[in-house]
Amino acid sequence: MEAGAHILAVKDMAGLLRPASVFVLVDALRKRFDLPVHLHTHDTTGGQTATLLAAAEAGVDAVDVANSAMAGTTSQPPMSALIAAMEYTARQTEIPLEAALDLEPYWEAVRSCTARSSPAFRAPPGACTATRFPAVRLSNLRQQAISLGLADKFEQIEDMYAAADRMLGRLVKVTPSSKVVGDLALNLVAGGVDPGEFERNPQDQDLPDSVIGFLQGEPG
Numbered sequence: 001m002e003a004g005a006h007i008l009a010v011k012d013m014a015g016l017l018r019p020a021s022v023f024v025l026v027d028a029l030r031k032r033f034d035l036p037v038h039l040h041t042h043d044t045t046g047g048q049t050a051t052l053l054a055a056a057e058a059g060v061d062a063v064d065v066a067n068s069a070m071a072g073t074t075s076q077p078p079m080s081a082l083i084a085a086m087e088y089t090a091r092q093t094e095i096p097l098e099a100a101l102d103l104e105p106y107w108e109a110v111r112s113c114t115a116r117s118s119p120a121f122r123a124p125p126g127a128c129t130a131t132r133f134p135a136v137r138l139s140n141l142r143q144q145a146i147s148l149g150l151a152d153k154f155e156q157i158e159d160m161y162a163a164a165d166r167m168l169g170r171l172v173k174v175t176p177s178s179k180v181v182g183d184l185a186l187n188l189v190a191g192g193v194d195p196g197e198f199e200r201n202p203q204d205q206d207l208p209d210s211v212i213g214f215l216q217g218e219p220g
Helices: 019-032 048-058 079-086 097-102 104-113 127-131 135-147 151-167 177-190 195-200 209-215
Strands: 008-012 037-041
Touching: 008 019, 019 037, 019 048, 037 048, 048 079, 079 097, 097 104, 135 151, 135 177, 151 177, 151 195, 177 209
Parallel strands: 008 037
Antiparallel strands: none
């Protein structure tokens, strides 16, 4: 605020912010600072509509959603679901549900034209809750695994991601730090390296350039 901020933004790139946690966070921000609070989250695990509702109850000023035809998984929670859930409450959106629904046929057509670049997930991957994958990184990591011939080992990559994240200090995972964790996980799986052995003797393994750069303090 002293630097001139005009809004406080909470960015949950991982899509893992849970209702009870967001209520505590937003409630504290609204009570302590006289600035609007804006929440951005991804619906990777399928539960983020509940997170938006809890944030609304705590007094959040703005949240991000997506048209239902483009929503879910690594995108944002569906707009129509939030509008409907908040009807007849003290904080109903005043956006007609029909207006949101009227936009869906157009975006359904757009999505059908971009199917090849859409995430390779047809349903919320529950493993993200345990492995703490960032939502945006998940889609990219899947494509990297396919390009490296590791598509059939993706469950192993998920487990390795959690191990790599722990070894690197549980980074705040945004671009590019989330890629650093993913690159290390892919590298270890591709080489058949046990994470415990890597942790004991990292000098015996070749590291991806992104990991070396991170350890040298290059990423901002």
